[in-house]
Amino acid sequence: MTYEQIFLFCLLGVVFGFLVWGRIRYDLVAFAALIVAVVGGVVEPHDAFVGFGHEAVVIIALVLIVSRAMMNAGAVELIARVVLSSGRSLSSHIGFMSVIGAGLSAVINNVAALVMLMTLDIEAAEKAKRPVSQSLMPLSFATILGGMITLIGTPPNIVVAEFRGRALGEPFSMFDFSPVGLICSIVGIAFVTLVGWRLIPTTGQAAAAGGADEPGLFVAEAGVKENSKAIGKPVDELYPLAEEHDVAILGLVRRGKRLPGFAASEEIRKSDHLVLEGEPKAIEAFIGAAELNTSASEKHGGIRGQSLVLVEAIVPDNARMVGRTALDLRLLYRRGVTLLGVSRQGKRFRERVRKLTIKPGDVVLLLGPESRVMDATDWLGVLPLADKRHTVIQRGKAFFAVAVFAAAVASSVMGFVPLVVALAAAVAIYCLFNVVAAREVYESVEWPVIVLLASLIPLGLALETSGGTKLIADSILSLTGALPAWAILTILMIVTMTLSDFLNNVATALIAAPVGLSIAQGLNVSPDPFLMAVAVAASCAFLTPIGHKNNTIIMGPGGYRFGDYWRMGLPLEIIIVAVSVPALLFFWPL
Known part of the structure; x- marks a missing residue:
């Protein structure tokens, strides 16, 4: 050789x-x-x-x-x-x-x-x-x-x-x-x-998918705010309320560190964080019932704010989030969005949610104003699941889009222009008629x-x-x-x-x-x-x-x-x- x-x-x-x-x-x-x-x-x-x-x-x-x-x-x-x-x-x-x-x-x-x-x-x-x-x-x-x-x-x-x-x-x-x-x-x-x-x-x-038999379970954190009725109570006193809302309390975080075990007998203090596991809607309901808040309540005005949305999103292998944490991304301060929870094939983890390194196939739970969450999902490169409002569908242009694409394919098949030219012309027409925004052209690739x-x-x-x-x-x-x-x-x-x-x-x-x-x-x-x-x-x-991107995308939602x-x-x-x-x-x- x-x-x-x-x-x-x-x-x-x-x-x-x-x-x-x-x-x-x-x-x-x-x-x-x-x-x-x-x-x-x-x-x-x-x-x-x-x-x-x-x-x-x-x-x-x-x-x-x-x-x-x-x-x-x-x-x-x-x-x-x-x-x-x-x-x-x-x-x-x-x-x-x-x-x-x-x-x-x-x-x-x-x-x-x-x-x-x-x-x-x-x-x-x-x-x-x-x-x-x-x-x-x-x-x-x-x-x-x-x-x-x-x-x-x-x-x-x-x-x-x-x-x-x-x-x-x-x-x-x-x-x-x-x-x-x-x-x-x-x-x-x-x-x-x-x-x-x-x-x-x-x-x-079905653990991560939101299926009916085993709903998608996220590990999330909720802070103990001032005047919360949970203050002064041992953690296990909240178990009946958590069970009522189909939420599991996994532990307690104090001064940035997770306490050993489930900390069931530990007395809850102001500024502590409860580690929760459950379905997104159940977590949200329990946080409200227990008078807790998210780690970014001051930023968002509380989880009950009318303008806030909770969005589940899959993390593909090419997302900006992969290999990084919410702290690394400065998600809250850059985008005004909180990473509230993470679902990883039904697994539990001891890391704090905002310090957890995100992997392909994870399902993340994002909290924030609707417009900011939608912008953040695009920026992060994640694929929203539970909330479909991230895409403003221009239904009146559906047949136009199909016609342009069909014309491009036909012109290539009949030998009028090479395929690359036909597709480029179709993209130009889509941009001209605002079917695809200029920002989306680069984001789509x-x-x-x-x-x-x-x-x-x-x-x-x-x-x-x-x-x-x-x-x-x-x-x-x-x-x-x-x-x-x-x-x-x-x-x-x-x-x-x-x-x-x-x-x-x-x-x-x-x-x-x-x-x-x-x-x-x-x-x-x-x-x-x-x-x-x-x-x-x-x-x-x-x-x-790992052989095909489609198989990676379904790993988290399918559990x-x-x-x-x-x-x-x-x-x-x-x-x-x-x-x-x-x-x-x-x-x-x-």
């Missing part, structure tokens, strides 16, 4: 190690790796930032903005309006939601589709008096499957399409992914509807994903030009030389799918696509089925909550544990491989 190959293999190994570890943000890891590659001489300085102008990067950013516009205009709401029905059985509900989720994911980003439908699914679970965990994971998987149907449904499709254009002269078009993607979606949805949801453990699964992709593109190019991808492909061929081409295609899918379960799916597609092309060239067969196999496999991350995903995800991945390989060979012959 050459110096460049050894350097790149070692560097990518370190990158993958950090991505699996997950303690450092993936965009920072990728960008740092790019700088190391430049310093190491394997990437030329003038090529270091070509990824930021790459067409795949621009298309992904534009798709996210278009998704925001469709939601702002109420186009998604029009489709989803018929979702809620208490008369459907669980299987019927899951099937109905899955079909809608897959259909939306085919035309907008699958993350946006999940965020829109997730709130409706939680409401349906509350009406049906069942844990939301039974339906939330099937919905997430369905939106992932639906994203495979079109070019713009999921980032791996865009990455693979643009790689084909650079390597073979012509990219995959908008609906080239549809035959195989549609078959995988239909079979996958049938599985999660009829069998898959039965494999999900339900014990303790998931910048960590953009930085990740733009940083890995030069590394992928360097791996190709150094002969690294050919070396990997030759190694695979030497190990599988006696096998037929379809078997090697299957192995490529399994390896890519496994990588995608533990790495970002964009990173997986960037590395696996050149390997797939090299294997096809080594076998002297058409590269298209191998590239399509990479696109399908990179999207199918069903075994873990899922890390090991819950494989129960439905493993058989689904096996089914996808079994179905997609024959479909690939039929629609994209070797």
Whole structure:
């Protein structure tokens, strides 16, 4: 091996190690790796930032903005309006939601589709008096499957399409992914509807979701204000009042420190803080009944202030809150909003709420004036659940938004303009007619994903030009030389799918696509089925909550544990491989 190959293999190994570890943000890891590659001489300085102008990067950013516009205009709401029905059985509900989720994911980003439908699914679970965990994971998987149907449904499709254009002269078009993607979606949805949801453990699964059987439990703090009737009483004297309001008193904080145990016999003093666990509405009612207040009562005028709202919000992995505390963010002083409570898969913790380091998948409870809470959720990058007023839907522009998007897609499919130009024109029109505000244009883009992709593109190019991808492909061929081409295609899918379960799916597609092309060239067969196999496999991350953003988002609301995903995800991945390989060979012959 050459110096460049050894350097790149070692560097990518370190990158993958950090991505699996997950303690450092993936965009920072990728960008740092790019700088190391430049310093190491394997990437030329003038090529270091070509990824930021790459067409795949621009298309992904534009798709996210278009998704925001469709939601702002109420186009998604029009489709989803018929979702809620208490008369459907669980299987019927899951099937109905899955079909809608897959259909939306085919035309907008699958993350946006999940965020829109997730709130409706939680409401349906509350009406049906069942844990939301039974339906939330099937919905997430369905939106992932639906994203495979079109070019713009999921980032791996865009990455693979643009790689084909650079390597073979012509990219995959908008609906080239549809035959195989549609078959995988239909079979996958049938599985999660009829069998898959039965494999999900339900014990303790609705703890963070607000489900009817086990409502979403938050750990919160309430201060003891002057003249409170709780002063002078031992903590256990408040137990009957707490039980009446379905709230548990977990302990007492005095002078900034949590007292040992439950502090049941400790006499309550002014300026103490009670640590509470319960549903948001129950906590709010108990605070009022016990004459307590929040830690920011002077700022807000008390929790009973008419202009205040309580908002539950999910923390995605790219939120500003991740890895930081409310104190670090100076949330109250910068935004006038209090972090009242945190729900983390039903777990209790001893840290003070404002000193608790927030993790992806947490559900936070924010308190403040409505306008400030809505601004704070945007600034923090969290996804509101219980309060939908964060989005002012311009319902009169729904059909206009759909028409603009359809015209953009049609002009690209008919070859009038490239897809990137068509989407850019659609975004410009949305901005011109105020469907998307200028601020929302920048907020809609998931910048960590953009930085990740733009940083890995030069590394992928360097791996190709150094002969690294050919070396990997030759190694695979030497190990599988006696096998037929379809078997090697299957192995490529399994390896890519496994990588995608533990790495970002964009990173997986960037590395696996050149390997797939090299294997096809080594076998002297058409590269298209191998590239399509990479696109399908990179999207199918069903075994873990870290392989796909949708799986991370549902972890907190569904009360899922890390090991819950494989129960439905493993058989689904096996089914996808079994179905997609024959479909690939039929629609994209070797």
